[in-house]
Amino acid sequence: MKKVLFATGVAVLALASFAGAQGYNFSANLSVGSTGPAVVALQTALITQGFNIPAIASGAAAKGYFGSQTQAAVKLYQASKGVPSTGFVGPLTRAALNGGVVVAPPMTACPAGYVCTPAAPGVTPVNPGTSGITTPGVPGIMTVTAGPLSSSVLYVGQKMVPVLTVRVQAQYSDLDVQSITLNIGNNTGIYNKIFNTLYITDGAQVLASQAINGTTAVQSGTEYLLGIAGFHFFVPKGMYKDLVIKGDLNSSIDSAYISSTGANYPDGSGVTQNTINTVATTGWGLGVVQNGVRGVDGAGLNLYGPSAATGIVQALTINSSLTDSAQANVSLNSSSPLIQAIPVNDTTNGQYLGLPVLVFDVNAQNDTLHLRSVTVKIYDTAGGTGSVGAAYLFQGSTQIASASVSSDSATFSNITNGTAGATIPVNTTLPYTVKVDVTGVTSGSLVLRAGVATSSTADLTILSSNDSTATVAGSALGNAQTVAATGPLFSLVGTPTITKTNISAGNATDTNFQYQATFNVNIQAIGTNVEIGLPATTTYSAFGTTTTGYNLAQIYENGVASTTRSVTANFSQPTNTTLTTNTFTVNRNQSVTVPVTYTFTVPSPGANTFAVQMQGINWVGENGTGSAVTTPATPTTFMNAQPGWRTASI
Numbered sequence: 261m262k263k264v265l266f267a268t269g270v271a272v273l274a275l276a277s278f279a280g281a282q283g284y285n286f287s288a289n290l291s292v293g294s295t296g297p298a299v300v301a302l303q304t305a306l307i308t309q310g311f312n313i314p315a316i317a318s319g320a321a322a323k324g325y326f327g328s329q330t331q332a333a334v335k336l337y338q339a340s341k342g343v344p345s346t347g348f349v350g351p352l353t354r355a356a357l358n359g360g361v362v363v364a365p366p367m368t369a370c371p372a373g374y375v376c377t378p379a380a381p382g383v384t385p386v387n388p389g390t391s392g393i394t395t396p397g398v399p400g401i402m403t404v405t406a407g408p409l410s411s412s413v414l415y416v417g418q419k420m421v422p423v424l425t426v427r428v429q430a431q432y433s434d435l436d437v438q439s440i441t442l443n444i445g446n447n448t449g450i451y452n453k454i455f456n457t458l459y460i461t462d463g464a465q466v467l468a469s470q471a472i473n474g475t476t477a478v479q480s481g482t483e484y485l486l487g488i489a490g491f492h493f494f495v496p497k498g499m500y501k502d503l504v505i506k507g508d509l510n511s512s513i514d515s516a517y518i519s520s521t522g523a524n525y526p527d528g529s530g531v532t533q534n535t536i537n538t539v540a541t542t543g544w545g546l547g548v549v550q551n552g553v554r555g556v557d558g559a560g561l562n563l564y565g566p567s568a569a570t571g572i573v574q575a576l577t578i579n580s581s582l583t584d585s586a587q588a589n590v591s592l593n594s595s596s597p598l599i600q601a602i603p604v605n606d607t608t609n610g611q612y613l614g615l616p617v618l619v620f621d622v623n624a625q626n627d628t629l630h631l632r633s634v635t636v637k638i639y640d641t642a643g644g645t646g647s648v649g650a651a652y653l654f655q656g657s658t659q660i661a662s663a664s665v666s667s668d669s670a671t672f673s674n675i676t677n678g679t680a681g682a683t684i685p686v687n688t689t690l691p692y693t694v695k696v697d698v699t700g701v702t703s704g705s706l707v708l709r710a711g712v713a714t715s716s717t718a719d720l721t722i723l724s725s726n727d728s729t730a731t732v733a734g735s736a737l738g739n740a741q742t743v744a745a746t747g748p749l750f751s752l753v754g755t756p757t758i759t760k761t762n763i764s765a766g767n768a769t770d771t772n773f774q775y776q777a778t779f780n781v782n783i784q785a786i787g788t789n790v791e792i793g794l795p796a797t798t799t800y801s802a803f804g805t806t807t808t809g810y811n812l813a814q815i816y817e818n819g820v821a822s823t824t825r826s827v828t829a830n831f832s833q834p835t836n837t838t839l840t841t842n843t844f845t846v847n848r849n850q851s852v853t854v855p856v857t858y859t860f861t862v863p864s865p866g867a868n869t870f871a872v873q874m875q876g877i878n879w880v881g882e883n884g885t886g887s888a889v890t891t892p893a894t895p896t897t898f899m900n901a902q903p904g905w906r907t908a909s910i
Contacts, residue, residue, distance in 0.1 A: 286357045290349035294326040302326070302349065305357055306333045310554035310562045312441050312487070314480030332478040332487055336439055339490035392494030393434045393558055400433025400497065400557035404548070404565025406572045407502040415626070416518070416581040417511045420459065422504050424546055424574045426553060428493070428565075429500035433558040437503065439489035441552035443571065444472065445545065446482045447526050447534045453517045454544055454578060457508040460488055462501070467491035472507075483535060485549060495555070503553075505546075509578070518578040537571040547573040586627035586724035588684070590712060590734035593619035593691045599898045601705070601742040601749045603786040607849075610646065610702035610745050618694040618710040620736035622722070624684040629730055631660075631682045632675055632721040636694050638710045639668040646701035646743065648708060654693040655681025665696070677723075684722075698743045703787075705744035711737035742898065746787035748846070748879050750896055753780040753853050758872060758907035763861070773865055777827075777858045777872035777907045784851040791880040792854070795829055797842040802878045803829040803856045812876040812895060813858050818868055819909065827858040827872060843880070869909040875900035 284301040300323045303313055311333040315321035331347040338345045343352045407425030414421055428437055440460060444450045451472040460468040468491040470476055477484040495501045516522035526534035526543055533540060536547040550571045551564035566572055579585060596619040604612045617638070622631065638648055651670035653661045658681045661672035675682045684690050694710055713719055713735040722730045756779045764771035781803075783790065793800040804812055815825045834852040837844040846852055858872050876895040899905040 286349070286354040289351075289354070290326055292326055292328065292331050292347070295324055297324075299326045299330070300324050302334075302357070303330055306330070306337055309337065310439060310564065311336050311489075312485075312549070312552065314478075314485060314549070318481065320481065329478050329480065332485075336487045336489040340438060345490075392492065393436055395433040395497055395558035398433040398497075398558035399561055400435060400559075400563065401431040402435055402495075402553075402555045402557070402563035402565050403429040403431070403500075404553045404567075404572075405429075406574065407504075409574065412575060413577045413579060414507075414509060415579050415585065416509055416513045417583075419508050420506045421509070423458075423507045423576060424505040424548070424572070426503040426505065426548055426572065427500050428495050428503060428553065428555065430495040430497050430555075430557075432497060434497050435495040435555040435557055435563065437493040437495065437553060437555040438491065439487065439554045440503070441549050442486045442488070442505070443536050443547045443549050443552070443573075444477060444484050444486055445526075445534045445536045445541070446484065447532065447544075448474070448477075448484070449517055449524060449526075450534075450544055450546070451477055451484070453513055453524075454509060455507045456510055458486065458488070459506040459508075460491055460493075461504045461506055462493060463504045467493055483537075513578065515580070518580065536573045537569075539570050539573045541573065541575045543575055543577055545573060545575040547571050583627045583724050583726050584728070586629060586728075586730035587625040588629055588720065588722040588730050588732045589621075589623040589625060590720065590732060590736055591621045591623070592736040592738070593621045595619050595691070596736070596738050597741060598902055598904060599739040599741075600751070601744055601896070601898055603744055603749050603784060604698070604701050607745070607787060609699070611697070611699040612701070612743050613697045614652070614695045615698055615741065615743065616693055616695050617708065617741050618712070618736065618738035619691050620694075620712050620738075621689050621691050622684055623689040624686050626686065627724045627730070628686045629684040629725075630675075630677045630723040630727075631684065631692075632723050633671065633673040634661075634675075634692075634712060634721075635669055635671045635719040636710055636712055637669055637719075638665055638694075638696060638708060640706060640708050645704050645745065646698055646706035648696045648698055648706075650697045652695045654695065655690055660692075670694075670696075694738075701743050701745045703745050705742050705747065707740055707742045709738055709740050711735070713737070740898070744786050747785075747881055748790040748877075748896065749784040749786055750877050750899070751782045751784075752904060753782050756872070756874070756905070756907040758870075758910055760870075760910050772861055772863050774859060774861050775870055775872075775910075779856045779858075779874050779905075780853055781856055781874075781877070782851060782853045783846050785846040785848050787848065788881050789848050790846045791840075791843045792846065793878060793880070794833065794842045794844065795831065800878045800880060801829065803831055803858075803874075804878065812874070812878060814873045814875055815860060816871040816873060816906070816909065819871075821873075825860060825862075827860045829856060829858055831856040871907045871909040873901075873906040875905070 288298060290298055303323045313329045313333050315329055316323055335345040335347045338353055341356045405427050407427035409422060409425050455472050458470055458472050459466050468488050470488045472486060477486055493503055516524045519525060524532055526532050536545055548571045550569055553565050555563045557563055597616055604610050648665045651663050651665050652659055653672045660679055660681050661675050663670040663672050720732045722732055724730045758777040761774050763774045792802045795801050813827050815822045831854050833839050833844040834854055837846055837852060876897045878895050
């Protein structure tokens with residue numbers, strides 16, 4: 261059967277007729293309550309063309325009475341023919357049933373699934389066929405099964421949420437799926453309380469929609485059916501495509517219908533039981549009846565599926581609204597400062613104002629959130645001079661709030677909803693930066709750490725879109741930050757590298773290989789001269805391996821620290837420094853970069869991999885009179901186990 265619309269002043273639909281072909285001529289109008297041979301012929305025609313009348317199909321009723329199920333089938337038939345879907349069999353519908361020509365109202369747009377061709381005045385249009393079918397005259401096979409559903413958990417108030425996926429597979433011929441009969445169960449709560457609209461979609465585009473209520477739901481036995489037709493969903497031969505049924509849930513649903521302990525919650529038994537295609541379900545759901553999907557192949561034949569007596573059944577869980585389920589997930593941002601030593605940026609007053617100490621993320625789950633208050637723990641981990649007096653909260657470059665630090669805490673409170681950066685859109689993650697003012701570091705150093713932890717003390721108050729308190733999960737603990745008034749500050753320039761060279765005679769495969777790792781280390785002397793021992797110094801070589809009893813460099817073999825292998829460190833005096841007996845001096849407030857190489861040899865490494873970690877630096881400072889201290893200070897080891905201070909594995 262083919263259909264074509266022509267964009268003339270009046271649309272003409274060429275309609276083939278199964279009833280007419282059987283020799284019956286519909287001459288009288290029919291409606292609910294009609295009886296007799298005309299109704300029998302009508303019902304025969306409807307069923308033949310794929311418009312199901314469940315009571316007749318199941319044998320529960322005989323043909324001859326025009327009831328509500330016949331009316332529903334007539335509406336679907338009318339929709340498929342472009343006739344107003346009234347359920348009343350009048351002149352237009354009788355003309356279609358008799359195989360005549362139906363004069364419909366003028367078209368304003370081309371219906372989905374058709375090719376609309378303008379007809380020249382006085383020219384008889386040529387039927388170009390239905391759009392999408394590329395296998396005219398070829399019979400096919402249609403297989404209908406359940407498709408994947410991303411989530412069977414729905415929330416009150418959701419719109420256009422997927423509720424059921426129907427997978428249609430075409431063999432031998434393209435298919436044009438034109439109607440579907442859904443089973444919405446035997447519990448009227450599904451349309452009285454839960455859903456208000458269902459949509460037939462191709463996953464993105466809406467092909468058809470139907471309000472779901474007591475008028476559109478047709479009872480069949482103890483269950484209710486919803487027929488939707490008038491759409492065209494094309495499936496190429498040899499392929500499958502998914503019809504995605506979506507729904508609009510009511511904006512408010514009584515908890516008695518969605519709580520598993522609610523009085524009206526379907527529990528599979530008793531007065532609140534729910535069955536779909538006679539299958540008992542706990543909770544709500546919907547499905548497709550047996551042979552409830554109708555498609556047309558290239559030969560114009562109607563095909564039906566699914567074949568199983570139980571059709572397709574999809575159970576659904578309905579939760580309270582996403583707003584009521586709002587949750588904030590807190591975590592440490594990857595850009596949060598690593599363990600590091602930083603000089604004061606005001607050496608006169610011994611202070612560093614606006615020092616970043618923590619970056620944490622807040623993810624908004626289920627609802628748009630409002631960051632109302634945050635308590636950040638800021639504490640001194642190692643004593644020392646100086647203190648932290650003020651803290652600041654930023655989102656990006658925007659300062660949201662400030663607070664005094666008292667008892668190792670800074671509380672940013674009463675952040676208004678209109679504050680830039682305080683709103684976290686649903687399903688997004690925003691980073692927040694905590695900065696502090698460090699003062700009074702006139703000697704030695706101050707080591708501090710900051711963190712945000714979710715606990716019963718409500719370190720974070722985050723509100724949902726209706727100003728109720730959202731659930732907060734997760735935590736974020738920053739790394740230790742050392743603010744120094746005197747001494748050396750070490751940092752890496754660029755990324756450490758490692759190479760592997762075959763050093764065996766004849767370049768034989770898999771014998772002796774030499775590995776060389778290179779680190780470019782910047783040394784900044786803050787408030788004092790810093791002395792660095794060269795490799796020839798046996799007492800405090802800056803980048804040795806066992807000087808002072810601490811491994812300043814560590815080989816990792818297959819990702820595990822080796823206890824049997826060691827490296828040889830090599831570096832030299834940089835320019836603009838003073839050399840004194842195997843040591844060079846970095847003068848006060850001077851900065852130099854020293855390339856340091858570590859080498860080691862491995863006989864027959866095979867598939868084993870190796871990396872080098874710099875985990876300590878030896879140095880010598882000065883005493884209060886400016887004279888060099890004769891013994892080295894405790895090695896600086898903040899880089900130990902820090903990924904940035906380790907080469908790749910090769």
